[in-house]
Amino acid sequence: MHNARMIREDLYYVGASDRRLNLFENVYPIPMGVSYNSYLLLDEKTALLDTCDRSVEGVFMENVAHVLKGRSLDYLIVNHMEPDHGATVLAVMEKYPQAQVICTAGAAKMIGQFFDGAPLGRIRMVKEGEKLCLGKHTLAFYTAPMVHWPEVMVTYDETEGTLFSADAFGTFGALNGDLYADEDKPDFGEMRRYYANIVGKYGVQVQNLMKKAAKLDIRMICPLHGPIWRQDLDKLLGKYDLWSRWEGEEGLVIFCASIYGGTMNAMERLASMLSERGVKGVKLYDISAQDKSFLVSEAFRCKAAVLASASYNAGVFVAMEDFLHDLKAHDFKNHRVAYVENGSWAPSAAKTMKAILEGQALETVGETVTLRSAAHEKDAAALEALADALCAAMKE
Ligand SMILES: Cc1cc2nc3c(=O)[nH]c(=O)nc-3n(C[C@H](O)[C@H](O)[C@H](O)COP(=O)(O)O)c2cc1C
Ligand SMILES: [Fe+2]
């Protein structure tokens, strides 16, 4: 049974959702599933914009056939060749032998790499700003390297002001009937987790894409994951602008890595001190108990972060070590951070944390607090001083 959806008389959603996949890219939990979006334009010529993941190939192919209603497919536009979108490119080329593939030179090379025997002669490579007229609609192609792979381009329908934005502006979460972001409360938490983990490292490249987008009259954004945006585009672009500059949005987060509970005990007290000083909405995480993708997202969200950890083998507790390497891999910067360490014989956590983050433009708040084995009443003064410094930093 097909599940294609009409967007306009001549534009259809032909993608599909996966609710079974446990880990997206075999690493990110997706408790609410994920959608693989694909769009079909019917003009004098027909054009399919991206294909789908192999897991939804059946319904995707059925959707395409249903919307074409026997017409031939003239163009397959490949904006991104990562397999969550490109896995069924060869299947589409085989089923629609007249279709010409439109993509960047980088994507053309990847089609050859992913598929043995792909008919590469049917590929037409396009460059920045090149256009394709389908009849009523004229499509313009803009490269978007590293958002999220090097071969990425986005497609702008000049006639309707629709941007087919590839992975940009996407989110985790299957579609649940609603096709547009404005039909439900947009889940910026999941959008941020998607952004931070998938595209987060490439803020500079996202900024470049935003500069290109600013010159276009965009009335609708059709991403490759999640709902379509036709309202509140300013809000969406505003979030992307903040995230891609690594600018925190709001709040203070305490990331705590504790083996026996001593460091956590102190952080519970610090959280109370902050609340008493008027810093509300603090989130305190035991980072061993949370999936890293949520923690990275929280780090992107917050204005200031406390990094608190037990020492471990002359270094820092492994959960914190992993987390900080992940943050660094996403080029985490432009935030305020405070350090708390704990150790029973030679505390080494703070030094190690600072060494991992060295070179990242981070502003240190307050003095490093060092605990010895447990949290003692005598440590309260140092925690109070840190709470004061954090409180002042949050007010700036
Ligand atoms: C495998 C292992 C390695 C450790 N290495 C160090 C260390 O290098 N330096 C140190 O001062 N404490 C070290 N510790 C001790 C803990 O850091 C210390 O007991 C700390 O107070 C624990 O804080 P917590 O109660 O928050 O887990 C180690 C503990 C474990 C289990
Ligand atoms: Fe991707």
Ligand SMILES: [Fe+2]
């Ligand atoms: Fe994707």
